[in-house]
């Protein structure tokens with residue numbers, strides 16, 4: 261079975277992965293359409309993890325032999341710079357979840373169909389809309405789409421997730437002529453966050469969402485119409501640094517009426533706190549964009565110039581330095597740094613999560629983190645502040 265490498269896949273203008281953005285801010289799609297794709301090391305790592313999972317899954321579902329699995333895995337290890345034992349462990353835990361779902365399906369439908377890396381077309385609702393489902397499981401009256409998310413920066417839930425729903429829609433559209441599909445199940449596995457989340461909708465619920473929510477917005481997005489709506493979804497927008505609507509939204513904070521009284525109230529500080537995260541991200545995006553333009557394209561910004569950043573001295577030949585100092589009879593402790601353990605993350609990458617925890621688990625501790633101010637909806641339990649602890653225990657202290 262020859263499949264297109266993950267990194268070379270085409271992307272639809274109204275993609276499933278960008279749907280939370282173009283649904284919230286329809287004209288973003290028109291602005292983004294001619295912008296080049298940018299790659300990051302995280303995206304490359306994600307692509308590698310998908311390629312590895314494909315090797316494992318094809319063997320698990322009987323599409324390739326054990327020997328073919330081993331040949332492909334060894335080739336992957338040799339050629340992919342992102343491979344590590346830890347990646348293999350995480351990918352294996354994703355494959356375990358997929359196989360649990362496959363076995364569950366086979367328990368009721370022995371000939372359940374399992375498909376890997378399927379192009380899913382949802383163009384009946386979204387112009388030219390398509391995406392790739394990592395795994396599709398067809399059983400009885402249900403289709404399930406499973407998606408691997410290798411990132412660990414942002415937890416992603418399958419509930420109310422337009423990307424997953426569009427994949428589900430594509431799967432439904434493709435197989436509803438052959439199967440009597442009543443339910444569409446959508447699952448995201450995020451192995452590095454130890455997270456599995458699922459949403460199940462009836463086919464009617466999914467179609468209603470597609471007709472009433474998706475289609476009108478997709479039509480607007482395709483035509484470049486609708487209102488700009490800045491928000492969380494700007495994060496991966498290709499025009500995020502230069503988008504006027506986003507700039508206006510962020511700069512609106514500067515219009516805050518600071519006149520009277522002279523000091524901000526706690527309510528005003530709470531309002532400002534709610535905006536600083538987005539404001540910082542926006543400022544960083546603008547700075548990075550301007551630097552790239554100045555450096556790579558010679559762009560001039562009034563009042564700004566490109567200069568050489570600060571740099572540190574470095575040895576031209578470290579070995580020669582050590583030899584010379586030894587000749588002059590300096591002690592090794594004067595020449596070399598003491599040997600240092602690799603970080604926990606680096607060692608876990610080398611050993612893999614399981615071996616790391618079996619071997620070193622008892623020697624690892626997680627000290628309490630520094631207090632942080634976060635939004636009320638954050639899952640972490642609230643800490644007692646010093647003042648409330650004093651209020652709680654103050655009387656005892658006096659006893």
Ligand code: SF4
Pocket residue numbers: 281285287288291488489490491493494497498499500503504505506
């Ligand atoms: S940056 Fe945000 S507001 Fe601007 S086009 Fe992109 S998604 Fe819309």
